[in-house]
Structures are given as structure tokens and as C-alpha cells.
Amino acid sequence: MTQTTVAPATVAEVMAELAALEDAKTRGVNERHGDDHGVNLGELRALAKRLKTQQDLARRLWATGDSAARLLATLICRPRAFERDELDAMLRQARTPKVHDWLVNYVVKKSPHAEALRVAWAADPDPVVASAGWALTTERVAKKPAGLDLAGLLDTIEAEMRDAPDRLQWAMNHCLAQIGIEHAGHRARAIDIGERLRVLEDHPTPPNCTSPFAPVWIAEMVRRRHDG
Structure with missing residues (x-):
């Protein structure tokens, strides 16, 4: 019996999904707290659960600079795979409160660094x-x-x-x-x-x-x- 494998998602595919989840009311609430995205966090977590751990995709999503993509990246990455200098650079790039908090709590705290x-x-x-x-x-x-x-x-x-x-x-x-x-x-x-x-x-x-x-x-x- 041949086992089928699922191809990893591309950045373009994931960004399209995030765009489809964008909600104006959610964005308004988030912006009052200093965040700049309109994706419901429950839906973001559901997407992360479906994507599972994909370290390369996480790095690519972080590189987009998009806050929703960066939040997703913190959920699907492999925290121990990041080097110290990489985490330091990421923290300095994380200027919105939610991205900053998720990076510290979901990634850095689990890192050997x-x-x-x-x-x-x-x-x-x-x-x-x-x-x-x-x-x-x-x-x-x-x-x-x-x-x-x-x-x-x-x-x-x-x-x-x-x-x-x-x-x-x-x-x-x-x-x-x-x-x-x-x-x-x-x-x-x-x-x-x-x-x-x-x-x-x-x-x-x-x-x-x-x-x-x-x-x-x-x-x-x-x-x-x-x-x-």
C-alpha cells in the first residue's frame, strides 16, 4: 500500500489563508491594544494545528514582517532550532505587543539560549x-x-x-x-x-x-x- 504525503504549505498559500481570515472588527479591537492585524487568535491557532510544526515555513513567515504571519510562525516553529543571535534579531523586530509576547513565551522560554x-x-x-x-x-x-x-x-x-x-x-x-x-x-x-x-x-x-x-x-x- 502506497503511503501518501502532504506537501508542506507555501508562504503564498498561508498568507492567502490569513488574508481570508482578516476581519475589520477584530482589527479594530487589536489596534486599540497596539497590534496591527485582524485575525481571530482562535482561528490562528486552528490554522497552526493543521499546519503542525514546519520550521522552514515558520522562518519564511517571520521574514514577511506581517504580524499575523509572525504570530503563526511562533506556533509552528521548533523553538530549540533557533540560534541565539537569530532569536535576538527576531525580538528586536517584534515591535507589536502580541508578537513580542508570543515570541518570548512560546519560543524563547523553550530555547536553550x-x-x-x-x-x-x-x-x-x-x-x-x-x-x-x-x-x-x-x-x-x-x-x-x-x-x-x-x-x-x-x-x-x-x-x-x-x-x-x-x-x-x-x-x-x-x-x-x-x-x-x-x-x-x-x-x-x-x-x-x-x-x-x-x-x-x-x-x-x-x-x-x-x-x-x-x-x-x-x-x-x-x-x-x-x-x-
Whole structure:
């Protein structure tokens, strides 16, 4: 019995599918959050599931510069196949929030270069790049804190978070909250820093969602763990 194989999709075929999924209402919602595409993310994930892993196609889709294509690329790539310099270049090209976040969370975090990039990016003068370094640091605070200087991280947050640009400030604040949630020995100081800096204290929070204001965030997550 002859086994049939399915030819890999071409960039042109995939771009045509993405164009067909484009929706003006979805684009309007996304643009209010700084993103520049109109493809429903559920439909994008369904397309990725059908395409499965295709590293060469992922690289080609990323090279188009199209945000929907780049989001799709993060879902069908092989994260461990990228070199460190390649990931660094990709992050600097990822200027919309969703592409940036998916690249960090779905690709870089699974890469053997994640730790080296975390250290390099956190010290980068570009605040968007630095925010990726802080996102990776937050991941380590929660999952692999051994070797991290948590007190030193709090020193940096205390000195720099209040005046940091929005994306970097958000990432630092997440790290502050994570330290307070995960590490009881640093909790009081993390809460004190949050209370004094007041960062994101007035951030709009939907009903039934936890405020990103660090003291509230820390208290709520600790309460849930104790109640659970």
C-alpha cells in the first residue's frame, strides 16, 4: 500500500489563508491594544494545528514582517532550532505587543539560549528589549529561582520601576509581584516597594479580575493558595 504525503504549505498559500481570515472588527479591537492585524487568535491557532510544526515555513513567515504571519510562525516553529543571535534579531523586530509576547513565551522560554538572552536583554538600553529580559526573569523567579539575587532584583525595581516606560514598567511590576507571591522571605519588602511606588495602583481592572497593583496582587494570590 502506497503511503501518501502532504506537501508542506507555501508562504503564498498561508498568507492567502490569513488574508481570508482578516476581519475589520477584530482589527479594530487589536489596534486599540497596539497590534496591527485582524485575525481571530482562535482561528490562528486552528490554522497552526493543521499546519503542525514546519520550521522552514515558520522562518519564511517571520521574514514577511506581517504580524499575523509572525504570530503563526511562533506556533509552528521548533523553538530549540533557533540560534541565539537569530532569536535576538527576531525580538528586536517584534515591535507589536502580541508578537513580542508570543515570541518570548512560546519560543524563547523553550530555547536553550533563554538564560543567556535573559541576562543580556534585561540590561539592554531598549526598554522593549529589556521588558523581555524581565519577563524571562519573572519566569525564573517562579520556576527556577536558585542562583537569582532576589534582593538585588528588588533593589533594581525599587530604583527604576516608577520612571520606566510602560512595557518595561509592566514587566518589572510583574516580577515584583512574583517575588512577593513566591518568596515569603521577600514578601514584606515587595509589598512595601509596591505601596511606596504606587505603580499601576489605578489601572482599570475588570470585575472578577485581580488588580496588577503589586500589593493587591500579592495578597490575593497568597490568599488563594492558603484557601486552596
